[in-house]
Amino acid sequence: MIELRGLVRGYPGVRALDGVDLAVPTGRHLALVGSSGAGKTTLLRLLLGLEAPDAGTVRVLDRPVHPGPARSLRWLRQAVGVVAQDAGSSLDPRWPVGRSVAEPLRLLQVTGDHPARVREVLAAVGVDPDAADRRPDAFSGGQRQRIALARALAHRPQLLVADELLSGADAVLRARLLELLTGLGTQLLLVTHDLAVAAALHGDVAVLAHGRLVEHGPVADVLADPAAPATRELLAAVLRLPS
Amino acid sequence: MRALRSAGAVVGTALAVVLALAALPWLRGEDPAVTVFRALYAERTRDPAVVEALRADLDLPDGPVSGAWRWLSGAVRGDLGVSWVDRRPVAPEVLRAIGVSAELAAAAVVVAVLVAGLLLVPATARAVRRRRPPGPWAGGLPTVLAAVPEVVLAVVLLGVVGVQLRWVPTSGWGAPDQVVLPALALGLPAGGLLARVLGATVAGALAEPWVRTARVNGAAPAAVTRSVLRRAAAVAAPQLALLAVGLLGSSVAVEQLFAIPGAGRTALRAVLALDLPLLQGCVLALVLAGLLLGLLGGAAHRLLLRPLLGGGELVQPVPAPARRTAVPLVAAGLLGAVVLVGLVRGGGGVVLADRLATPSARHPLGADAVGRDVLARFAEGALLTVGTGLALTAVAAVVGLAVAATARDTRPGVPDVLNALPAVLVGVVLVAVTGPGLLPAAAAVLAVAWVPLAVHGRALVVQGLAAAPVRAAVLCGAGRRQVLAAHVLPAVVGPLARHAAARVPIVSLNLAALSFLGLGAATDSPEWGAMLAEGLPYLERAPWGAGAPVVGLLLLGVVAGTATAPRRR
Numbered sequence: 001m002i003e004l005r006g007l008v009r010g011y012p013g014v015r016a017l018d019g020v021d022l023a024v025p026t027g028r029h030l031a032l033v034g035s036s037g038a039g040k041t042t043l044l045r046l047l048l049g050l051e052a053p054d055a056g057t058v059r060v061l062d063r064p065v066h067p068g069p070a071r072s073l074r075w076l077r078q079a080v081g082v083v084a085q086d087a088g089s090s091l092d093p094r095w096p097v098g099r100s101v102a103e104p105l106r107l108l109q110v111t112g113d114h115p116a117r118v119r120e121v122l123a124a125v126g127v128d129p130d131a132a133d134r135r136p137d138a139f140s141g142g143q144r145q146r147i148a149l150a151r152a153l154a155h156r157p158q159l160l161v162a163d164e165l166l167s168g169a170d171a172v173l174r175a176r177l178l179e180l181l182t183g184l185g186t187q188l189l190l191v192t193h194d195l196a197v198a199a200a201l202h203g204d205v206a207v208l209a210h211g212r213l214v215e216h217g218p219v220a221d222v223l224a225d226p227a228a229p230a231t232r233e234l235l236a237a238v239l240r241l242p243s
Numbered sequence: 244m245r246a247l248r249s250a251g252a253v254v255g256t257a258l259a260v261v262l263a264l265a266a267l268p269w270l271r272g273e274d275p276a277v278t279v280f281r282a283l284y285a286e287r288t289r290d291p292a293v294v295e296a297l298r299a300d301l302d303l304p305d306g307p308v309s310g311a312w313r314w315l316s317g318a319v320r321g322d323l324g325v326s327w328v329d330r331r332p333v334a335p336e337v338l339r340a341i342g343v344s345a346e347l348a349a350a351a352v353v354v355a356v357l358v359a360g361l362l363l364v365p366a367t368a369r370a371v372r373r374r375r376p377p378g379p380w381a382g383g384l385p386t387v388l389a390a391v392p393e394v395v396l397a398v399v400l401l402g403v404v405g406v407q408l409r410w411v412p413t414s415g416w417g418a419p420d421q422v423v424l425p426a427l428a429l430g431l432p433a434g435g436l437l438a439r440v441l442g443a444t445v446a447g448a449l450a451e452p453w454v455r456t457a458r459v460n461g462a463a464p465a466a467v468t469r470s471v472l473r474r475a476a477a478v479a480a481p482q483l484a485l486l487a488v489g490l491l492g493s494s495v496a497v498e499q500l501f502a503i504p505g506a507g508r509t510a511l512r513a514v515l516a517l518d519l520p521l522l523q524g525c526v527l528a529l530v531l532a533g534l535l536l537g538l539l540g541g542a543a544h545r546l547l548l549r550p551l552l553g554g555g556e557l558v559q560p561v562p563a564p565a566r567r568t569a570v571p572l573v574a575a576g577l578l579g580a581v582v583l584v585g586l587v588r589g590g591g592g593v594v595l596a597d598r599l600a601t602p603s604a605r606h607p608l609g610a611d612a613v614g615r616d617v618l619a620r621f622a623e624g625a626l627l628t629v630g631t632g633l634a635l636t637a638v639a640a641v642v643g644l645a646v647a648a649t650a651r652d653t654r655p656g657v658p659d660v661l662n663a664l665p666a667v668l669v670g671v672v673l674v675a676v677t678g679p680g681l682l683p684a685a686a687a688v689l690a691v692a693w694v695p696l697a698v699h700g701r702a703l704v705v706q707g708l709a710a711a712p713v714r715a716a717v718l719c720g721a722g723r724r725q726v727l728a729a730h731v732l733p734a735v736v737g738p739l740a741r742h743a744a745a746r747v748p749i750v751s752l753n754l755a756a757l758s759f760l761g762l763g764a765a766t767d768s769p770e771w772g773a774m775l776a777e778g779l780p781y782l783e784r785a786p787w788g789a790g791a792p793v794v795g796l797l798l799l800g801v802v803a804g805t806a807t808a809p810r811r812r
Contacts, residue, residue: 048718070722077720090715092730100712103729104719151719 001026001159001187002047006056009042016042017053018211026158029188029203031219033195033234038208040191041085044163048082049073061158078108081152081186083162088144091136097147098122098132104155121150125180142173146180153186160184163191195234199223207231257534263672264526265314268519269307270676275519276303279327282517301327314523323524328516337506337524341532343416344505347429347498348490350422352483354430358388359437363475367445368468371454385442387570388435390800392752394496394759395793397428398775401500402782402789414502425501429490437486444475488533495667496756500779507667511760514675522675529668574801578625585622599785609787611778621791624769629799631770632751635685639692639750640743646693647700647735648727666691666753667760674762681770684763688753692746700739707731748803755796771795 002024009017016039024030034040045051046058049065058065061079066072081104084090091100098118105114119129125146127139136144145165152160162181166174178200181188190197198205198219205222207215209230215222226232268275276298280289283297297303304310317324323333362385404424405413411420448454448471457467495507502508510525512518588607597614600606608617670687677683704727707713713726721729757763758772766773771792778788 050717070717070720070725074720077718082715082718084711084715084718086711090711092712094733103716103721107716107720107725148715151715155719 001061002189003059003062004043004047004056005059007043007046007053007058008055009039009046009051009053015211017046020056020208020211020213022206022213022216024189024204027187029182029201030190031198031201031203031205032189032191032208033193033198033205034208034230035193035234038230039211040193040208041163042211043208044161044191048080048161049076074108077104078155079158081155081157081160083145083149083152083160083165085163087148087162087165088136088141090148091144091151093136095135096133097136097139100136101132101147101151101154104151108155110155117154118150121154122147124153124184125150145177149180153184158187159189160186161189161191164193165190166192166194166197193234194238195223195231196238207234260530261315261527262311264523264530265311265318266307267523267672267675269310275310276301278517278519279303282327301325301330318527323527324520326518326521328518328521333520333524336509336521337528340504340506340509340525341528343503344491344494344498344507344529345532347416347422347425347494347503347505348487350426351429351433351490351494352487354426355433355437355486356483358431358434359385359441362434362438363441363445364468364472366442367449367471368464370445370449371464371468371471385435385438387801389432389439390435390803391432392756392796392800393428393432393493394500394756394772394775395796395800396431397425397497397500398779398782398789398793400424400428402786406783416501416503416505421501421503425494425497425503428497428501429494433486433490437483441475445471448474484536484539488536489665491529491532491536493665493667495671496760499760510668510671511762514671515679515761517675519675522671526668526672571802574798578795578798578802581618582622582625585618585625588616588619590616590619599781599788601785602787608791609785611785611788612781617787617791620769620774621771621795624771624774624792625795627764627769628751628755628771628795629747631681631685631754632747635689635692635754636743636747636750639689639746640696640739642689642693643696643700643743644732644735644739646697647704647739648732650701650704667756670753670757670760670762679762681758681764681768684754684757687757687762688750691753692750695746696739696743699742700735703735703738704731707734745803748799752796752799752803755792 002022004020004022007017007020008015018039020039020043032040032043046053047060047065049058049067052067060076063075065076091097098115101118101121102114104110105112105117110117118132122129122132127143127146127150131138136147139147149162149165152162160181165181166177174197178197181190182201188201188203190201192198195205201219203219204217205215205219206213207222207228207230209228214228215226215231222231223235226235263270268278271278274294276294277289279297279301280294284293304313314324321334323337325332326336401413401424404410411423412418413424415421454467454471457470491506494505495511497503498505498508499511506525506529510522510529513521513525584607592615594610594614597606597610597616599612600610600614602609606616606618608621611617611620666688669690670684673683673687673690674680677686708726708731710730713730716726716730754763755770755772755775758768758770759776760772761776764770764773766777768774775789775792775796778785778790778792781788
């Protein structure tokens with residue numbers, strides 16, 4: 001599905017990515033884990049063709065990804081649905097949310113009955129389909145997140161990328177969202193700083209630290225025997241109830 | 244890379260302006276020799292032999308390229324060619340004229356500083372003593388003062404102080420008492436603007452923690468006042484240069500009114516006489532002076548404020564936020580009521596028996612030099628002046644929006660260079676190409692009017708492009724054009740339309756200024772600027788003829804000044 005080779009990306013004064021190799025097989029969930037500033041967001045931006053690496057290559061579905069005009073990246077947008085970090089505020093405040101959810105259908109020229117698909121996907125994320133004609137300010141923060149998720153799923157992408165989707169939610173909401181995400185049947189790439197989220201995915205986990213990939217493998221193996229100091233630190237930081 | 248492109252756009256625009264100036268004699272689309280012929284023998288039928296003789300005599304170049312090149316290379320050496328009318332070299336006359344303009348601008352700056360000081364110092368002292376944020380100067384007198392159009396103030400000063408009271412002479416230049424009226428006409432509004440700009444700084448300084456510390460420690464109010472004003476002065480010093488640029492550009496009408504032989508009046512005379520080399524020289528001198536002052540202002544700004552701000556761009560004079568007042572509504576309402584009455588009463592025909600009739604029941608505002616009812620003409624002119632202003636502003640808003648839609652960042656570009664050109668100067672140059680008329684005057688006003696709207700729209704577009712819904716749309720496959728159409732422009736249109744609405748009076752005033760100078764509407768048109776010019780010769784016998792448009796323009800200025808002042812939230 002995804003193949004990253006020798007990715008290097010620097011900004012003035014920072015080396016955000018310092019030689020990252022990562023292969024993600026089709027159909028297997030991945031949690032991209034790391035503390036703040038580890039390079040998670042930069043990696044996503046390169047993966048989504050929003051900026052170019054200083055060195056290295058990005059391939060998705062065996063096609064190279066280069067930043068460019070919207071038309072040249074349409075295949076990537078079709079394959080990958082994205083829920084941005086600020087999911088709640090990413091809905092245009094002037095639009096009824098149904099219009100926002102239909103936006104990828106329109107832009108990617110998906111054939112079929114758009115209103116029906118909007119209702120279907122809203123119901124799938126647990127939002128009342130009859131509320132599609134309301135504006136975002138009529139919904140709670142959690143509901144807006146779900147609507148943004150519905151938009152990312154509307155055009156049936158093969159891969160869903162979510163950047164820190166769960167970090168703002170409270171514990172109960174987070175559990176429900178995770179359940180929802182894993183039940184979708186779409187391959188997931190979740191970016192998070194919480195290893196507990198990674199554990200719930202039952203897929204692979206990749207740990208970034210200081211712009212390098214320090215650990216990558218099935219989540220059970222990594223949690224049982226963390227090799228990198230960064231992973232052990234993240235593991236120690238997971239809150240547990242006293243047993 | 245972007246900085247380079249931005250600098251390129253700025254230099255490119257400046258170059259384009261200079262090149263257009265150099266090629267001015269050819270932009271009329273006729274042989275310059277024919278232009279000279281018409282300038283010299285206005286009504287005579289064209290005689291090819293005389294035209295050829297003129298070409299040889301004045302050594303006119305053959306084409307626009309060689310002509311522009313010769314003018315430019317001459318200008319660099321300080322040779323601006325010879326006048327087409329009296330054949331004297333242009334450069335010394337331009338130098339003399341720009342010197343007079345500079346003296347006038349300097350006198351006006353002195354007045355402005357005095358006025359701003361008079362408005363600010365007592366108010367600051369009061370605010371320090373009462374330990375309260377400063378009161379009315381941010382919205383009151385300075386705003387109204389800044390809103391008075393210079394032409395209008397000049398006419399009032401001319402009529403009251405010069406003609407009625409006869410305290411000081413009303414025309415000419417050279418004697419100290421001849422400076423008084425024009426310096427006041429230019430300096431009072433500038434002083435109001437300066438006080439508005441400084442009022443914001445003073446308010447900010449008063450809110451700073453050190454003021455409270457000083458008070459708690461028992462510092463004398465006078466000492467605190469001095470410190471606060473010193474802080475404001477650091478901001479003011481560079482603004483003075485920008486103020487002077489504005490004065491140089493807006494002084495054409497004042498120079499004309501008081502018969503001051505400055506660059507503005509000389510340029511105006513040159514346009515009306517088709518003496519294009521003289522016009523080129525004057526405009527070049529004004530543009531260079533403006534550029535030089537702008538650079539000086541920028542340097543002073545960096546020198547004085549870098550320690551405070553850590554660098555940054557030159558701050559444009561942003562007026563202090565005003566309180567929401569009913570002033571613009573009241574002024575607009577009053578104007579509307581009078582205009583309505585005038586339109587309903589009607590009857591603006593020529594009645595020679597009523598020449599210069601005093602106000603009466605028959606003519607509530609009197610009659611003009613050919614016996615036309617002033618109220619009726621005033622109302623008719625309101626529709627023409629404000630209606631044209633409205634139409635022009637609408638076009639300017641569309642152009643501004645279109646330019647803003649191409650923005651990628653808020654670095655200076657083409658609009659920022661054009662922002663420095665006053666509408667009247669653009670009008671003078673444009674009329675040199677097309678001849679006077681309402682249409683070229685409107686084009687000149689439009690050439691300047693879209694700029695502030697484009698600058699504002701650009702900021703809104705750049706801000707909108709960075710918003711979360713746009714980033715999400717891009718990840719759904721939207722390109723720049725789709726993002727602009729769907730998310731950005733709908734959010735820009737509202738604020739831009741409100742801004743444009745507030746600029747209608749400013750645009751109308753610019754148009755009236757051009758008509759007043761004889762570059763716009765025909766002299767017998769009821770357009771307020773033309774009406775003012777027509778009433779001037781009878782200022783002594785029948786002040787109502789000029790008085791009606793003066794009051795109208797004054798109210799329009801107040802609406803413009805108070806409606807465009809940023810609101811305090």
